[in-house]
Amino acid sequence: MKKVVILGCTGSIGTTAIQAIRDKKMEVSVVGLSAHSNEKALFSLARELSCTSVCLTARKGHAQSDITVFDDLSDMLSNLEADIVLNGIAGFAGLEASLLSIQQGFDLALANKESIVCGGSYLFDLARHHDSKIIAVDSEHSALAELVKGRPPHEIGALILTGSGGPFRTLPKERFSQITVEQALAHPTWKMGKKISVDSATLANKALEVIEASYLFGLPADKIEVVIHPQSVVHSMIRTVDGALYAQMGIPDMTLPIVNALIDDGKNLVAPLDFSNLSLTFEKPDYERFPLLALAFSILKRRGSAALAFNAADEVAVHTFLDRKCTYPQMIRAIEKTLEKPWDSAPSSFEETLALDSEARKLTRSYV
Numbered sequence: 001m002k003k004v005v006i007l008g009c010t011g012s013i014g015t016t017a018i019q020a021i022r023d024k025k026m027e028v029s030v031v032g033l034s035a036h037s038n039e040k041a042l043f044s045l046a047r048e049l050s051c052t053s054v055c056l057t058a059r060k061g062h063a064q065s066d067i068t069v070f071d072d073l074s075d076m077l078s079n080l081e082a083d084i085v086l087n088g089i090a091g092f093a094g095l096e097a098s099l100l101s102i103q104q105g106f107d108l109a110l111a112n113k114e115s116i117v118c119g120g121s122y123l124f125d126l127a128r129h130h131d132s133k134i135i136a137v138d139s140e141h142s143a144l145a146e147l148v149k150g151r152p153p154h155e156i157g158a159l160i161l162t163g164s165g166g167p168f169r170t171l172p173k174e175r176f177s178q179i180t181v182e183q184a185l186a187h188p189t190w191k192m193g194k195k196i197s198v199d200s201a202t203l204a205n206k207a208l209e210v211i212e213a214s215y216l217f218g219l220p221a222d223k224i225e226v227v228i229h230p231q232s233v234v235h236s237m238i239r240t241v242d243g244a245l246y247a248q249m250g251i252p253d254m255t256l257p258i259v260n261a262l263i264d265d266g267k268n269l270v271a272p273l274d275f276s277n278l279s280l281t282f283e284k285p286d287y288e289r290f291p292l293l294a295l296a297f298s299i300l301k302r303r304g305s306a307a308l309a310f311n312a313a314d315e316v317a318v319h320t321f322l323d324r325k326c327t328y329p330q331m332i333r334a335i336e337k338t339l340e341k342p343w344d345s346a347p348s349s350f351e352e353t354l355a356l357d358s359e360a361r362k363l364t365r366s367y368v
């Protein structure tokens with residue numbers, strides 16, 4: 001049985017993974033768990049899963065007689081024997097967790113797209129060096145990985161990421177200044193954590209995913225496209241150079257990409273699609289109303305540290321918006337203004353990434 005560590009076990013990705021274990025959709029042995037501050041849920045999940053090593057990352061956890069409580073992830077991971085780590089941590093903090101997992105030689109089922117966006121310039125080399133496999137959990141990238149399987153790179157004409165368009169897909173721009181936090185959190189098809197839900201409303205999530213896809217599949221900006229597909233049934237597509245289009249479809253449920261990243265023989269992970277009442281629509285993204293998506297393509301062309309500056313700016317701006325301290329348009333503008341700096345030096349280490357990240361955060365804070 002595979003030995004699995006679940007980081008961010010109290011979040012949306014973590015709980016979906018654990019529900020899949022409860023539902024017997026995967027048989028794994030959970031050897032380590034982490035949460036940031038939700039200590040009660042962390043201990044309760046550990047006991048339910050008979051897991052004896054946990055880490056609370058925000059503060060020191062209370063000692064337990066039956067569970068070893070680590071204060072930092074590095075200690076926990078270096079004391080564990082594991083096959084694979086599911087990284088479901090939200091935000092930039094997930095990058096260090098990914099690096100630590102790779103350094104232990106564990107495979108990495110990576111939901112934390114920030115790891116790739118911010119550390120993409122060295123993460124994959126490090127993984128090769130430690131013989132660690134990186135498997136994308138993001139539904140679009142999980143679909144793309146299936147679609148490109150067995151095809152030589154020269155046959156891939158384009159990766160086509162689908163996106164629901166979020167709750168403001170049809171909202172006129174004049175009304176963006178009245179958008180509330182509650183409206184931004186109400187994602188039409190996926191139930192996710194708060195940060196990624198706001199990112200889905202601004203299309204910053206799709207922007208991060210475009211960058212993620214470029215690193216994961218080694219393809220430039222002009223081979224990546226985005227199509228808006230409100231029903232989220234087509235998880236992504238590829239176009240081969242002969243012009244044919246291939247899609248992965250299914251009901252929107254993260255169980256499939258999470259379980260497929262962790263085990264090789266998943267069966268009946270999601271309910272079959274009901275074709276009797278299925279109507280699928282596609283449209284072009286509106287780059288004028290959702291400028292962060294357009295920014296992703298220019299970031300890919302710039303390279304340097306623009307991607308990590310974008311992520312930092314987005315985290316700061318989104319949390320300011322969630323705290324109701326700025327409006328939706330102010331959130332977008334602060335990100336755009338942060339990216340006006342050149343951000344031309346690509347980080348080659350985690351330390352350089354940290355320094356650039358805090359520089360970008362400081363700048364964004366001055367704009368919101």
Ligand code: NDP
Pocket residue numbers: 007008009010011012013014034035036037038039057087088089090091093094111112113114137138139190191192193194195196254
């Ligand atoms: P949630 O906010 O629901 O959960 C985040 C988890 O990470 C919680 O367990 C939380 O612990 C922990 N956490 C929060 N901050 C930190 C920190 N600074 N250091 C360590 N741990 C921390 O997020 P999601 O599950 O929605 O998203 C997780 C990641 O997966 C993100 O990168 C997201 O982009 C990606 N993703 C998510 C999808 C989804 O369907 N939700 C789909 C595709 C990708 P605590 O509960 O104690 O605060």
Ligand code: MG
Pocket residue numbers: 138139140209
């Ligand atoms: Mg996604």
